[in-house]
Amino acid sequence: MSASYTANFTNPSAFILLGIPGLEGAHVWISIPFCTMYAIAVLGNSAILFIVKREPSLHGPMYYFLSMLAFIDLALSTCTLPKTLSIFWFNSREIDFNACLTQMYFLRCSSMMESGILVAMAFDRYVAICDPLRHCTILTNSVVAKIGLAVVLRGGVLVLPFPLLARNLPYCRTNIIPHSSCEHMAVVKLACADTRINSYYGLFVASFLPGLDVIFITVSYTQILRAIFSLPTKDARLKTFNTCISHLCAILVFYITIIFSSLTYRFGHNIALWVHVLISNLYSLVPPMLNPIIYGVRTKQLQNSLFQLVTHKGT
Template sequence: MSDSSRNNFTNPSTFILQGIPGLETAHVWLSIPFCTMYIIAMLGNFSILFIVKMEPSLHEPMYYFLCMLAATDLVLSTSILPKMLSIFWFNSREIDFSACLTQMFFIHCTLLMESGTLTAMAYDRYVAICDPLRHSTILTNSIVAKISLTVLLRGVILTLPCPLLARQWPYCRTNIIPEPYCSHIGVVSLACADIRVSSYYGLFLLLCVMGLDVIFIAVSYIEILRAIFRLPTKDARLKTIGTCGSHFCAMLAFYMPLLFISLVNRLGQKVPLHFHILISNLYVLMPPMLNPIIYGVRTKQIHNRLLRLFTQKGT
């Protein structure tokens, strides 16, 4: 009988998402900030897409990449928040095995796309500041479209092995995932098999793919700073720095929590599990909320268009 139950559990039809272990009694209260983050992310990113579409003066490479970032953030937050809120509000913890792998794919694909989009935006700022006279000829609409397609295909192709590998492992320990969503490591760690291939591939995505993005962004900004400090006047330097401020803040919002999570996972063995889960949730949910706020406040063209939109509605 035990052998039969073990065989039946080898390919589970569903997983159970535990939410935030240790804080189950506070799930309803935790849903308030998470729901607020989701609403802000949806309204903010849809506003970015609408403003760029309706304002001809914003039809430039920088804002096209910003639209791609906004679309990616919408997919990322929608992949996670609705199911998470259903756990917090209705105790709806079950998720179909295929739906779990699909959620895993969209989460990690959009994270890779976000990193790639930030890299493309860094390249745009590099060309705009270091070679401004050739900016319009280097970053034509066709080139921007090709870069965007490359970012999309890179995310899809590199993420696809994660659910494909996860699907082939036998699961005979438990089907309870101690998280509110299906992360790659959260799923494969339940397998009763040697999962080193999955673990190494996840590490490859983190260190080699995102790591290379960070290196490329760092090199771009070193060159940008060198070009800025060669400008003749202080006002010119401050104005040029201002054009990069939004992008720099968005990079910090995306990469700094990732660095913090990596340090906590390796150095904070005594840190409670619920703290790990909360930090991981903030990592994937904060950028979709913060990016439209950062660009809406710090980008003059978007800020002015927003004010004009609300002023017109008010009158």
């Protein structure tokens, strides 16, 4: 490593991202699954956005929320993966200080927004199953737009202190970030000042707010299951429950990966650094890749629309 990477300084103009420390020699090989997952995420979520926009029969609350989820997944993966791949392929490790803070903001913001959209989708399923006759009158286009705006504002406002607090810290030790992206705590640990406020606020946003979202989702599905089990026949119960499978899978994929990543980073002190970095990439790669696959496989309307699109272009 060059001396310019390790020299002491004050308030850097740029940081150096190491990629995956300890696995530098395997970066090219690691880039293959990373690039594959990113390509699937981009193609899958772009296809959902295109199909929903093109097909009038999909212009309803469920698919509007799915489109929001697809857009957020594109932002979540794109804010980190292109830079990560440039490190793997071209050894392009330097990132401007402001660009680093911007990446930090959008990484956290996209994660918060995805959690909020999953709550909105749970509410949509609750109304559709527990009060189906009023579904269209409760979740009008105007209400869906307001819910989407509320999710964006919640994520944008609550995450804003992360880069603002990090920007005001003095950095006088090193500008080397042992990570593949500008993850909040990885940057804050480089500061030569008291960072307890950053840590406490990060813990609050990472645990308390998603915890509230999980509670709202749990309450919604408790009511949904009660409504399903009150249906008279087994076929009716299965058919109704099948409308929730895709959303439940998306919930499990998102929260399991982000909780596992957070717990490993905060409490896995005996785990190798390269394991921490790999796991921290999960929540920006796995949900964006799997969500379009889950909804594509489980949702017949999307399958039919995609089939019609492909056959139409083929004729």
